[in-house]
Amino acid sequence: MKKIFRYDEAILEGFKYLLSNYSDLFIIGQGLWSPWYVGNSMKDLDKLYGKERIIDTPVSEASCTGLAVGAGLVGMKSIIVHPRMDFMLYAVDPIVNQASKWSHMFGGENSSNVTIRAIINRGGEQGAQHSQSLHSWFAHIPGLRVVMPSTVCDARDLLIASALSEDPVLYIDDRWLYSQEDYLPEVKNIELVNQKPKIIENGSDLTIVASSYSTLLAKNAIYSLKKEGINCELIDLRVINPLDLDLVINSVNKTKSLLVIDGGWSSCGLSAEIIANVVENIDVTVLRYPPSRITLPFAPAPTSSFLEKEYYPNLKDIIDRVRCMHVK
Amino acid sequence: MNKLNELFNPNFYNKPIKIDNFNKEDLVNFFKLMTKIRLIEFHLADERKKGTIGGPVHLGIGQEAIAMGLSANLESSDYVFGAHRSHAHLLALGSSVKGLFAEILGKETGLSKGMGGSMHLSDRSVGFVGSVPIVAGTVPLAVGAGFAAKIAQKGNLSVSYLGDGATEEGVVQESLNLASLYKIPVIFMIENNLLSSHMHLSERQTSFDCSRFAKTNSIPYRMIDGNDIIEVYKASSCAVKNARNGGGPFLIEAITYRWLGHVDWREDVDVGLSRSIKELKMWKKRDPIERLENSLIKSGLWDKKSTDNLIKSIKDEIQILWDEALNDPYPEKSQTLKRVFCKK
Numbered sequence: 001m002k003k004i005f006r007y008d009e010a011i012l013e014g015f016k017y018l019l020s021n022y023s024d025l026f027i028i029g030q031g032l033w034s035p036w037y038v039g040n041s042m043k044d045l046d047k048l049y050g051k052e053r054i055i056d057t058p059v060s061e062a063s064c065t066g067l068a069v070g071a072g073l074v075g076m077k078s079i080i081v082h083p084r085m086d087f088m089l090y091a092v093d094p095i096v097n098q099a100s101k102w103s104h105m106f107g108g109e110n111s112s113n114v115t116i117r118a119i120i121n122r123g124g125e126q127g128a129q130h131s132q133s134l135h136s137w138f139a140h141i142p143g144l145r146v147v148m149p150s151t152v153c154d155a156r157d158l159l160i161a162s163a164l165s166e167d168p169v170l171y172i173d174d175r176w177l178y179s180q181e182d183y184l185p186e187v188k189n190i191e192l193v194n195q196k197p198k199i200i201e202n203g204s205d206l207t208i209v210a211s212s213y214s215t216l217l218a219k220n221a222i223y224s225l226k227k228e229g230i231n232c233e234l235i236d237l238r239v240i241n242p243l244d245l246d247l248v249i250n251s252v253n254k255t256k257s258l259l260v261i262d263g264g265w266s267s268c269g270l271s272a273e274i275i276a277n278v279v280e281n282i283d284v285t286v287l288r289y290p291p292s293r294i295t296l297p298f299a300p301a302p303t304s305s306f307l308e309k310e311y312y313p314n315l316k317d318i319i320d321r322v323r324c325m326h327v328k
Numbered sequence: 329m330n331k332l333n334e335l336f337n338p339n340f341y342n343k344p345i346k347i348d349n350f351n352k353e354d355l356v357n358f359f360k361l362m363t364k365i366r367l368i369e370f371h372l373a374d375e376r377k378k379g380t381i382g383g384p385v386h387l388g389i390g391q392e393a394i395a396m397g398l399s400a401n402l403e404s405s406d407y408v409f410g411a412h413r414s415h416a417h418l419l420a421l422g423s424s425v426k427g428l429f430a431e432i433l434g435k436e437t438g439l440s441k442g443m444g445g446s447m448h449l450s451d452r453s454v455g456f457v458g459s460v461p462i463v464a465g466t467v468p469l470a471v472g473a474g475f476a477a478k479i480a481q482k483g484n485l486s487v488s489y490l491g492d493g494a495t496e497e498g499v500v501q502e503s504l505n506l507a508s509l510y511k512i513p514v515i516f517m518i519e520n521n522l523l524s525s526h527m528h529l530s531e532r533q534t535s536f537d538c539s540r541f542a543k544t545n546s547i548p549y550r551m552i553d554g555n556d557i558i559e560v561y562k563a564s565s566c567a568v569k570n571a572r573n574g575g576g577p578f579l580i581e582a583i584t585y586r587w588l589g590h591v592d593w594r595e596d597v598d599v600g601l602s603r604s605i606k607e608l609k610m611w612k613k614r615d616p617i618e619r620l621e622n623s624l625i626k627s628g629l630w631d632k633k634s635t636d637n638l639i640k641s642i643k644d645e646i647q648i649l650w651d652e653a654l655n656d657p658y659p660e661k662s663q664t665l666k667r668v669f670c671k672k
Contacts, residue, residue, distance in 0.1 A: 026479070052479075058509065063468040063502030070472020070486075073457055074407055076479065078472070093499070097462050098469060105448040106458060107441025107659075108667030142668045166670045193669075 008178040010152045011041040014159035017187050019049045022077055025163060028055040028064055029081030029117075037083040038119065039178060065091035065116065069099045069168070072112030077163055085118040085172070086129050099168035100143035115162045120174040120212070120263070123308055128300035135212075136262075136269040138170050139241035145169040145192060146241040150215035151200075152182035154238060161192040174213040174263070196244045199251070203231035205326055207251040207258050209274055211237040214261040214313070221318035230326050232259075240270060248274065249281050257325055258291040261318060266295040289325045294318060332551065335583040336522065336536050338610035341553045344622040350558055352629050358400065358557050359624060362392040362617050363635075364642050365419045371646050372415070372432065372446075373593035380654075381432055385446045386413040386461075390555075390587035393616035394519050395420035397560025398487065398580075401568040402455060407473035407486040409466035410459030412447050413519075413586075417489050421454040425646070429653035436663075437656040443667060457486075463524075464490060464497035467516075471503045474514035474577075485513035485571040493524025495538045504545040504577070511576035515567045516542070518581045519554060525590045526599045542579035554582025555616035585611040 005013065018025050031037025033046050033056040046054040057064045061082065068080035082088035088095075095116060103111040122131040139146045145167050149158045155173060162169035169192065200215065201222050210218045215236040222232045233251050237243070252258045258278055262271040271293040278291065294313045302311055334340040347355055369387045376385050388395075391413075399420035402408065410417040418428065424439065431438030432446045439451050447461040457473060460466055470488030477484045494500055495518065507514050518538050522529045529536055542549035548570065550563040560582055567578035587608065589596025597605050624630035 024479075058502070058505060060502035060506060062499040063471065063506050066465075066468020066499065066503070067472035067475055067506060070409075070466075070469030070474075071476040071479075072472070073469065074473045074476045076476045093462060093465055094468060098460065098465055101460075102458065103670045104664075104667045105440060105444045105460070106450040107438075107443045108663070108669075108671045109441070110450070110452065111670030113670075145669075 002183045004181050005152055005184045006040070006178060007152050007155045007180040008039050008041040010156040010184060011159055011173065012043060013184060014156040015042060015045055016048070017160055018163050019045065019053065024075065025077035025079070026053045026055065027079040027081060028057055028068055029083070030057055030059060031083050032056040032081060038081065039175070041178070042081070061087055061090035062094065066094040066098065068114045069094045069112045072099070072114035072168070073102065073110065077113055079115045079117060079163060081117045083119050084121045084130055085134055086132050088116070088118050095138070095144065095168070095170070096141055100141045103167065104143055111166055112168050113166045114168050116168070116170045118170060118172050120172060122174070122176065122301065122312070125303050125305055125308065127303035131301040133263040135172055135240060136264045139243065139270060141241070143168070144241060145239065146172065147192070147195070147239050148172045148212040149238065150177065150212050150236050152180055153184060156184060157187070157190055158192070158195065158238065160187065161190050161195060164189070165192040172212065176213045177216060180216065192239070195239050197235050197237045197239070197247045199233060199247065200236045201232065201234040203233040204255055205230050206232045206322060207248065207255045208232050208234045208261060209237065209248055209258065210234065210261040211240060211270070212263060214263050217313065217315060218261050218318060221315050221322065224315070224319055225322055230322060232322060243273065243277070245274065245277050249278055252278050253282055253286060256286050256288045259321060259325060260291070260293040261313065262293065262295045264296060265298055266293060267298060269295065271295050292321060292325060294321060332537060335551065335553060338585070338607070338614050341555065342614045342619070344626055345556045345558050345619050347558060347623045347627060352627070354400070355620065355624060356629060358396050359617065359620050359630070360638060361420065362396050362620070363638060365392050365416050366617060367639065367642050368419065368425060368646060369415060371650065373588065377593045382434070383445045384591045385432065386591050387588050388413045388416045388586060390611065390615065391519055391521060391584045392416055393557040393560050394517065394554045394582045394584060397557050398515070398517055398564040400561055401564045402487065403484065404453065404455045405482065405484045406455045407470065407477065407484070408456045409470040409473070409487065410449065410456070410489045411463070411466060411491065411494065412459070412461035413491070414449055414459035414489065415446070417459065418449050418451060418456050421456055423451040423454045423456060426649040426653055427451065429650050430656050433653050434658060435653060435656040436659045437653070441663070441667070442659045443663070464494040464500050467494065467500050468503045471507050471512055471514050474507065474512040475510065477513055478511070483572050485515065485568065487515045487517060489517050489519065491524060492518065492520040492522065492529055492538050493532070495541055496532060501541065504541055504547060507577035508545045508547050511574070513571035514577045515564070515571060516577065516579040518579065519584055520581055521584045521586045523586065523590070523603065526596060528603065539579055539581040547577050547579050549579040549581065551581045552583070554584035555614045555619065557616060557620050585614070587612065
């Protein structure tokens with residue numbers, strides 16, 4: 001009988017697959033020996049595979065990330081885990097200046113196959129410095145692959161593909177997705193280079209583009225909207241750098257309208273890029289309504305749950321916006 | 329005056345170096361390669377002044393003994409990381425002079441396929457993983473390569489070249505702690521040339537002694553005259569043995585001085601806050617190459633005429649390789665987009 005897995009368990013399955021099949025792979029980061037940091041997603045890995053391969057570190061984001069990048073440069077498959085993306089900002093140099101540039105600077109001959117796992121850890125009254133979705137920053141950088149799985153299956157398979165990629169990869173998972181459940185098929189080795197956006201729901205009335213937790217939010221909104229006779233097409237980006245928007249452009253040509261939902265800020269962000277890219281590549285006169293987007297308000301995350309409720313986009317925001325667009 | 333202070337005083341350590349118990353053939357070879365490295369860098373200075381070289385070149389003239397003494401202890405299976413001033417680090421490992429020239433000129437035949445220039449050099453065939461100009465950027469990377477070496481258990485090690493300026497970066501402190509904690513076979517070679525860009529060490533740190541950071545992280549270290557090839561060789565040999573025998577990291581602080589300014593051909597005596605013509609002249613008396621030459625001559629292993637011949641033959645070789653590099657093609661324009669990700 002097939003077993004149902006949670007999203008965080010799927011990540012754990014991915015790690016187990018990698019650790020069992022690749023002896024040159026190790027994982028380093030803070031809190032890896034404690035379920036407190038990364039929940040079930042790395043549970044007991046140190047007990048199963050040894051503390052030499054699963055390394056819980058001093059509070060040194062920059063040098064630990066640099067260490068993983070350096071080990072990746074000389075042939076190891078290294079994974080560095082940042083339990084909160086906010087703290088990873090100490091490590092921007094090894095990610096942006098070193099890993100992302102190495103291939104280009106040295107003629108495309110070698111690269112660090114480091115995987116940087118960054119966890120988005122919002123809500124729960126944790127405030128501005130424990131909540132950031134900074135994916136747009138990193139997707140701005142040439143040479144860094146950025147993946148944001150939204151489904152249980154992708155959580156495992158994109159992690160495996162990231163770790164096996166010869167290029168540096170930022171793998172971003174959001175704790176708000178961890179309770180999602182689904183069946184997991186057998187692991188198939190997929191090449192990250194070939195991974196592109198996917199249609200999650202087919203529809204003809206409106207194209208919704210999202211990634212990570214925003215995809216889940218959009219999926220739930222679409223189910224409600226279906227009951228009203230509004231059929232939205234939902235595209236999950238999955239990989240946001242390099243960004244391949246052919247599927248999105250085709251979809252917008254079909255539905256003639258576009259709504260982007262993003263868990264980051266709008267200014268110079270992912271939603272801006274998608275709208276710009278689509279508008280550049282279609283005959284804008286086909287659009288029935290100006291492209292629209294739902295993002296975070298342009299302010300740091302507030303701390304109290306009272307204000308958090310207002311701050312994060314929710315189901316109702318999406319449903320209202322789609323209704324409004326559909327009516328027009 | 330104690331020994332530590334003497335190391336920073338150019339009035340000391342300017343005599344011929346003691347070569348009594350050292351392999352004389354090796355010493356002659358060190359002298360030849362150091363001379364070659366210096367002439368290459370002077371050539372680059374000229375070409376930069378003429379405008380043939382478009383980008384900045386950070387020259388390490390006066391510091392040649394450090395790379396030479398360390399490299400002589402390394403294998404091509406080791407991992408060496410440099411920074412912005414790394415021509416000598418690369419050349420002392422036996423890398424291609426033509427490859428370096430072509431790279432600095434941005435040619436497809438360059439070590440980094442014409443994508444890197446003087447500040448981004450790599451030659452894996454001699455163990456040089458890469459150099460980058462972000463100060464201290466490669467320090468944790470070298471720790472990572474050393475970590476990989478430790479896991480692989482093949483007896484190889486990594487080297488992190490850094491300057492006194494880099495020790496002011498926080499990531500260096502983190503890296504020293506990690507290397508010590510995990511017993512990583514990495515050699516931190518601090519080239520303390522007293523200057524970071526235009527600023528003197530005395531204006532940047534409260535102590536001249538950068539090896540104090542090794543002490544606080546329980547890393548064995550040596551503080552040496554970096555202009556004495558024998559001292560550098562011996563300290564490096566000790567560090568390499570320690571790493572290969574599972575002893576973990578080692579830090580060497582080699583005191584030296586760069587003859588030219590931070591970048592290009594100028595001496596920068598006008599922009600440096602504490603650098604004068606007088607000081608520079610004094611440091612030139614502590615020339616690592618001349619001191620070795622004098623020792624070799626004194627021992628009857630070398631003579632001035634041989635130096636003249638050597639210089640002539642190196643200069644001829646440099647000119648031939650430079651002209652070749654000048655005539656080499658630039659990369660296809662499309663390579664800018666094709667090399668973003670690794671081709672493998």
